[in-house]
Amino acid sequence: MADQKRTRQPNGASSIYFGKDGKWHGRVTVGVRDDGKPDRRHVERKTKAEVTKAVRELEKARDSGRVRKTGKAWSLGAWLEHWVENIAKKYVSENSYDGYEVDVRVHLVPGLGAHRLDRLEPEHLETFYAKMQASGSSAGTTHHVHRTVRVALGEAVRRGHITTNVAEIARAPRLEEEDIEPYSIEEVQSLLLEASKLRNSARWVVALALGLRQGEALGLKWEDVYLDAGYVRTRKNRLRPKYEHGCADPCGRKAGYCPERRQVRREFKSTKSRAGRRTIGLPEPVVKLLRKHHEEQARERQEAGELWEGKGYVFASPTGEPLIPNTDYHRWKQLLADAGVRDGRLHDARHTAGTVLLLLGVPDVVVDAIMGWEPGGAARMRARYMHVTGPMLKKVADQVGEALWGPPDPN
DNA sequence: CGCCATATACTACACGTTGA
DNA sequence: TCAACGTGTAGTATATGGCG
Incomplete structure (x- = not known):
């Protein structure tokens, strides 16, 4: 290497320098990007003091595992849709996915979808829950929606898109047990x-x-x-039948009415618990x-x-x-x-x-x-x-x- | 041990489609 | 024309594991 005499920070350490543009710059390696290259963040301030402060903050965030990922800021709606289709679908049961999907599409996206993921507040959720109930949803349904958004945001935290799960802070409505009126x-x-x-x-x-x-x-x-x-x-438990098309050319009907339909679900499954x-x-x-x-x-x-x-x-x-x-x-x-x-x-x-x-x-x-x-x-x-x-x-x-x-x- | 939240499993209802 | 069945979706119950 020709440039041996120039001092430089050890690999992975932050650096602060005065740029040719007349501004102070800081560089902090906070982790590794998806492609394997170092994830090196840049801050730019007018004075050295300000840049130093910004760098320290980034380092602190990095050390406590609280650095948000780069890239576009997710909207809540976009994240939920991504989560339910690309993440949840793969690892939860079909029933759970069905429930999540409905919560996302029917309730969460129309109600809260436009919020930026990283700017969502617990109060937004609480207000939304109240609104749901006011428009006729039961406490149970509202609760279900709460659980869904909680799981989805938890995944967003895990993946570094946000640093806190506001749904863990938000209060969901209480569920009241109803008396059952048996037949006489x-x-x-x-x-x-x-x-x-x-x-x-x-x-x-x-x-x-x-x-x-x-x-x-x-x-x-x-x-x-x-x-x-x-x-x-x-x-054993009887499962609801589900079908898919069996015809070569689309027959224009729903799968269940296709003359060549194929059963895509078991008739029954073994009972889940002892x-x-x-x-x-x-x-x-x-x-x-x-x-x-x-x-x-x-x-x-x-x-x-x-x-x-x-x-x-x-x-x-x-x-x-x-x-x-x-x-x-x-x-x-x-x-x-x-x-x-x-x-x-x-x-x-x-x-x-x-x-x-x-x-x-x-x-x-x-x-x-x-x-x-x-x-x-x-x-x-x-x-x-x-x-x-x-x-x-x-x-x-x-x-x-x-x-x-x-x-x-x-x- | 009792309680609770969460994840998951299950049920209910409405409306659409079909073919006898 | 009607009973049977398919399917979308809302709603409800329960298994499970953690915690005080």
Whole structure:
């Protein structure tokens, strides 16, 4: 090297110099750029003192890992869209992605998208949450949006686009637990009566008596049902079908209506947690009913002949295919109407089971096991139902068994 | 151990499409 | 014409891990 006598700072150290332009300049290496070259920042001030100060600040920011990345300043909207499509989509589950995507597109981008990412304040978020609720969103939805933006901003921090996650500071609305209004014994009776007229009527008894979720009921296979021992195990969950085009040329329809459509989602998946894979004791009348149902299905199988898909679903279409959740949902609504019972969500039938079991005088621990409540969380969940049953007399409880399952079998 | 936030899984509803 | 099914999206429940 020719220029040996010139003094220079060691590699990686900051330098301050007076430039030919008559200004003071500072250079600080804060890290490594994406392409591997040193990320060397430049500051320019009129006096040496000012430049020194700016350099010190940069160094301090670097040492505490708080240097923002260079490049265009992200808008919140642009970041969210980038995050959800290019980052989140890759590493979160499909369900989570779906939720994030809706929050971003429906709520966050229209509501806050124009903010600069690095100038977003917690107050912006809080004001937005208030606005969401004022325009009819529930606390739960608002909370969901909050969680989404929190995760997205967390990723922005991790990647150095911003230094603090304002969503961690912002307060989200509190979630209030709502009391669940279970169906009364009379209503349940009426429903069961009406359900008994339907194909797959056992499906509704299962919902009302065992508290199975829709996905669990529709995912149930005979291999999970132990009629002799008197229990079932929930090990699978029916998934909503999803399709993609199978045709060479676009057929102009939505994928699900394409004549060559291909199923792109599994029919069911294994239940996520051990608590979800629970074992549920079958009251004797349910065992009987399931046996009857099994026979009916065997008949259908005969009729279907070659067409029968031997997949082993407890509740299946006339050709042995698993039921479609959406259709199942409509059946439920129809059932309510036919039974002359107040409208309610399918999911609420699940809460009826807890009430019924408590009314039956089943010990708490057994109820907890059947309802799939975790030890610990169970007491709280049970409390949500107890107010309904608390005032009721023990005598009523005795009658309930008969009302639901009929008089005790003389055998 | 109880509580909480977070991540994820699941459900509900509305509206659109199809084919018998 | 209608029941069944597909799909977009809002809403809700729960598993999990950390923390005081």
